[in-house]
Amino acid sequence: MLLQASQITKRFGHRMVLNALDLSLQPGEVVTIFGPNGAGKTTLIQILSTLLKPTSGTLQIGGINALEEALRVRPSLGLIVHEPLAYLELSPYENLKLFGRLYGLNGLEQRIADLLDEVQLTPYAHEPVRIFSRGMIQRFMIAKALIHDPALLLFDEPFSGLDLAAKQLVLKRIDHERARGKGIILTTHNTELGYHVGSRFHFLLNGQIETVAEKEDIGLETLSREYEERLKG
């Protein structure tokens, strides 16, 4: 088991954001979590990435207690959230070099060149990230999340603000990483794209997670209809 979250609860003051949530992930699996704004998707991703501590519950990543030994498990995580998690005054090359060095990577120059080429940012490798468009920043974030070839990828709304080409790049990359045996947890409210890449589906509504189905057991139309019904009701 790559990830095992049990009874994860998160409260902010009196407000319950996540309520006794269970989630698991196997290598080579893509778990898609659908939820509307405010459902707790970002909080869940922050907890799974060990950046935020849950109020209660346990979290095992790669067999390690991630809440007790966060520093040990973090290098095995790749995270894409709403923020770049990087320095916008630095260039993509400088950012990737800094983070690659901190991860202790060998062959870093080649790795950076390959990743920048893949996300089509080679011509902008030495420009500050702050001048980039939203789509370019998202592509840079993909490169940054993958620089250390993590075993577990956590994507929070990875398709938001992307043009068609960038969306296809993300989809292709998710397929590629899944084929390499990486585990991926993805949150989105876009049922079509979430269905396309996912192998197992969940709804996150009012802080509670519901397992919907494996991909082979449900079609896009049924999934979309069920999601809309659950949102209405």
Next chain:
Amino acid sequence: MEAFRQIGWLIHKDLALQFRTKDMLALIIVFSVLVVLIFCFAFGPIFPEQLEERGKLAASVLWGTFLFAGIIALNRSFDIERMNGALHGLRLTGVDASYLYLSKVVSIFLFLMLLEVVVTPITLQFLDVLTVLPVALQAQLPWLLLKLIGVIAIGTLGFCAVGVVVSGISTNTPGKESLLSVILLPLTFPVVMAGAKCTVSLLTTGGLGGNFWISVLVVYSLVFLASSYLLFEFVVEG
């Protein structure tokens, strides 16, 4: 060895960010020179005849300026980390929080020392301190200035040791600037007091006037450096 390398890369990143835009450097130097000029105009053009009074004035101006410039530098430095989740990006690499702490202390220390090396001669010149020094002290002027820079460096290290922790705590709270000042000013009072006392003594006698104030300065800096180094993990991880 890996620890030193990681700290080195983090310092390199901090300094690159500070000097990349130069807005911070310009802001802090202009601010500091303005403070010095305000004091000069307020107390001048005829400054106290007695060397001791003039030394006290120079020490007040220097340490007051360093304190407020330091608060600006700390705020700015943690703003860079907070913006766009950069600090979370660093945390995800699994880098030890104590390395983050040490790199921040060193980079802000170097930045403030650069400022102090610029502002100190300007202050001494504008307050006309050097011309009233006794002949014996004027003969040892380079050595005197070196000792002064040494005292300022120890004080700056103590300020950074506390300031980085307090900035780390206040950076995620509403009204962080005021919170930083409210917590930091009382905590750094011993540094400013001991630094000012040592500075007055150096400018008037050329010596430190005994070991008491320099001991306060050194012990305070080392104690806060060590305790903050151990505490910083709780600041970063919450």
